[in-house]
Amino acid sequence: MTRIKCCGMTRVEDAVLASQWGADAIGVIFTARSKRRVDIAQARAICAALPPFVSTVALFMDDDAQLVRDVQREVQPDLLQFHGQESEDWCRQFGHRYLKAIAMGEGAKALEQLHAYPSAAGLLLDGHGLGEAGGSGKSFDWSLMPQHLTQPLILAGGLTAENVGHAVRTARPWAVDVSSGIESFPGIKDRAKMHAFIEAVRGAL
Numbered sequence: 001m002t003r004i005k006c007c008g009m010t011r012v013e014d015a016v017l018a019s020q021w022g023a024d025a026i027g028v029i030f031t032a033r034s035k036r037r038v039d040i041a042q043a044r045a046i047c048a049a050l051p052p053f054v055s056t057v058a059l060f061m062d063d064d065a066q067l068v069r070d071v072q073r074e075v076q077p078d079l080l081q082f083h084g085q086e087s088e089d090w091c092r093q094f095g096h097r098y099l100k101a102i103a104m105g106e107g108a109k110a111l112e113q114l115h116a117y118p119s120a121a122g123l124l125l126d127g128h129g130l131g132e133a134g135g136s137g138k139s140f141d142w143s144l145m146p147q148h149l150t151q152p153l154i155l156a157g158g159l160t161a162e163n164v165g166h167a168v169r170t171a172r173p174w175a176v177d178v179s180s181g182i183e184s185f186p187g188i189k190d191r192a193k194m195h196a197f198i199e200a201v202r203g204a205l
């Protein structure tokens with residue numbers, strides 16, 4: 001079964017619906033680089049509304065370590081996600097399970113980065129270029145997805161209800177991550193698109 005992370009949530013009602021329809025994880029973004037940024041109070045409200053067994057992921061991109069610590073303490077997410085050029089040592093300093101995003105915009109060369117984060121709970125391969133923000137809607141060549149790594153791999157970038165079935169069959173990821181493909185506006189999720197996306201992943205064999 002392919003797990004589903006719906007990212008860039010800013011509204012309680014969107015996150016609750018996603019979890020009711022079958023999303024396994026909800027992402028909330030704290031970096032100032034994002035149009036989907038939430039503050040600690042919004043994130044706490046979203047996380048508190050979720051049912052048991054739905055994971056919460058807090059996203060950062062080359063942010064100050066103090067922001068990460070504040071979010072750890074105040075929001076208590078299940079996982080951290082680092083989306084910038086953070087080193088492994090930097091990611092590990094928080095003593096918290098984390099995902100590391102790998103920018104796949106440069107193609108196969110980016111795969112060298114996959115071995116740089118052995119302590120990561122998972123690696124999220126995203127379609128944007130190095131140094132660019134996520135949530136870009138850009139996809140990459142899904143056939144580049146490695147098949148023999150021990151760490152779980154999460155496929156991200158430009159996924160929609162229309163293409164995610166093909167993406168899952170090609171890349172065979174542990175999970176998929178989506179943001180702009182289920183939105184009507186950055187941070188505002190479109191219910192029909194979100195429902196169709198989750199159904200498409202569940203139906204992908």
Ligand SMILES: O=C(O)c1ccccc1NCC(=O)[C@H](O)[C@H](O)COP(=O)(O)O
Binds near residue numbers: 029060
């Ligand atoms: O979504 C953002 O605004 C964002 C900004 C800065 C760093 C990371 C960000 N998002 C990270 C994600 O995990 C997105 O879900 C992922 O990039 C996929 O986005 P999309 O291509 O829009 O589905």
